[in-house]
Amino acid sequence: MAKKEAPAPEGERNSSNSIFWRTFLMLMVLIVVSVLGGLQTYWTFNEESIARSISQQIVSMTNLTRYALISADPVYRPDLLNILASEEGLRIVPKEDSDHTTPLTDTSTVSLIEQMVHEGLGPHTVLASEVNGEKGLWVSLSIDGDQYWLMTRKKLFDRPSGTSWLWWGIIAFMLSTLGATLLTRHTVEPLANLSRAAKALGRGQTPEELPDTGPTEIREVNKSFNIMVKDLSRMEEDRELLLAGVSHDLRTPITRLRLEVELADLPEDSRNAMVQDMEQMENIVNQFLGYARRSNTPLELVNLGEVVASAIGASRMQEDPSVSLDSVIRKDVYIMAHPAEIARVVQNLLVNASKYGRDPDGKLEIFVNTGMQGGRAILSVADRGEGIPEAEMERVLRPFERGERARTGSTGSGLGLAIVDRIARRSDGQVKLHTNNPKGLVVEIRFPLASPPKAPKGRDEADLSAKGDQKISA
The missing domain is CATH 3.30.450.300 (Sensor histidine kinase RisS, periplasmic domain)
Structure with missing residues (x-):
């Protein structure tokens, strides 16, 4: 299946475009121009x-x-x-x-x-x-x-020459370079700290409080950022409490209604339809809880291939005769994440494909792939359904947003892909949607690669060779 390669993050595309190098080069140009201007001024006077x-x-x-x-x-x-x-x-x-x-x-x-x-x-x-x-x-x-x-033949018109001026020039250039580096680093370091804190906040983490020191402008920015982080954390906690409370309160009447429907003397078709509606309501409640739940535990080293393979097996989709599931799982790809959350990502993507990725005959073709590309870990799930228009791909990653087909053809909370995006950002990942060829949707997640664990001494070479690619077919 043809896949588009997601663009690299801005920082990876051009690291020389950072404010440090821009400021350093501007200072060096200023120093060189000043020296040349000083020499010209000296010669003129x-x-x-x-x-x-x-x-x-x-x-x-x-x-x-x-x-x-x-x-x-x-x-x-x-x-x-x-x-x-x-x-x-x-x-x-x-x-x-x-x-x-x-x-x-x-x-x-x-x-x-x-x-x-x-x-x-x-x-x-x-x-x-x-x-x-x-x-x-x-x-x-x-x-x-x-x-x-x-x-x-005396060269009276030649300016005084010698090697002393050359050595003094080299020393002055080295000292100027060192001074420009220290000055630039001192100026840019608060902005770099702010950038790292903003990235951590974007991943759903709570960054450390920025220091209230330095120039007045930097202090004001850091103070405003710290206040913003506290406000966002308080809003997040309020939203989490609200969603968790509503979801918890809805579970009891849903369970009671389901029990009453099961015991009621109703026609079989009506009973099944009502049970199906209540299961859907319970699924929406679970999605609310999943979106509201935050994990404050530190990230750990995760074998992406093993977690994905386990989640595919737990989904039992291979037992469904209407589903054709193929996967290429590479077992030597490691990332920093939460194993349960990665399994939740795979589950959501498979469920999403099962709902919206079937062909007109009700058949579902899914291809799951894990690997490495461009120095990043790749997890992709592709189907051959109707897909999503490119204009809607960015919108459906937002909470409570669904595609036009999902609005008319199925019901749901619109949190499936939003949960996937939120979990991916916690691990500094990126979610990209693009059209499959010839039709369908590809959901691709890119994670930063992590160093694999060191193999224990005396480990059998056969175990090491078992870390190659694994193919699972239904």
Whole structure:
């Protein structure tokens, strides 16, 4: 039978969409942007002082070289030029009109440097980054009326480099990441506690009282949530008491009426019809009690396959000639639940299928399956009846709601699927209804998987292998 796969819960589909990661990433982006903005601000405000320092070096280097060559004896000038080239990395070459020059990169800092160099060396001084294909810092100068190029390979325009800034940057980044993590966790933790408490409340459990500490907004939210939980618990207790009282009070007159009908001198058909009506009334009373009853005992490890197989056997549906019941039961699927409640779920689903899942000839085909899919335990019950329109599937899970066919064709309280949904939520499960193929209804329940119990030492391997799939056919 074709089955649709129920969508995974929102938290499982995208865990990176949590408020923790959103806040953490926003803080990290803010830190990175702030650091980059700080560096840019520092460079902007120090641009003039950096340009002045570089221009002073160029002016001093050019003037000292010029004065050294002018004051040196012509005999020793070649030696002086060799010393400048070897020790200081300076070269003096004649400037020709045919020289091909490449100007410095046009930036705001370079413009300031050229302006200050012109103030120190004259407006006709030329700065170039390349002359005749040779790269370097080229400065034009005049010696005794002749024009020369002074070239140095020193990278005066490079910003200070080294490894110390890198290590400081790594340390600062690590400290910023740690600070962002602690700050985000401190901010998000109250919301995470509130989310867990809300989920527990949605499963029908009573969450622990949230702490009345932290920022004012968090305290107000926690206080309001605690008050809401107490109000809901009080309403639940009142409803449970009301339903239990009404149901208990109805049992006595129903039992007395049934006894009187059995002893009365009535036609057989009338007696059977009246007994059937009273059995239906008693069944409705039992459903009221089942819906009102809450279990406060802690969840325990349950073998889903064994409980389902036992509930199928207790239903005795396989003995009904009008019922064809097939099941695939996997015996190594464990969940945290109450065994009696899981058995009640199976019983309700089988009864619901028996009432509304028969074909026009009165035959009932049921398929029960337990297994694992997508990291969750699966329990599904499918029939080949008329099914439920998709528009009504969500509504029939609510208390006292029934499908259109159930309203006209049968009587009941409308609590069967509501009880199933309530029990499933207590175990953090999800109930999904979808159409069977080609017709019918599939009720699928997904539970969180639990770790299986550890096998006792010395257990026979044959017992372990018996945990495979089991098929039951009627």
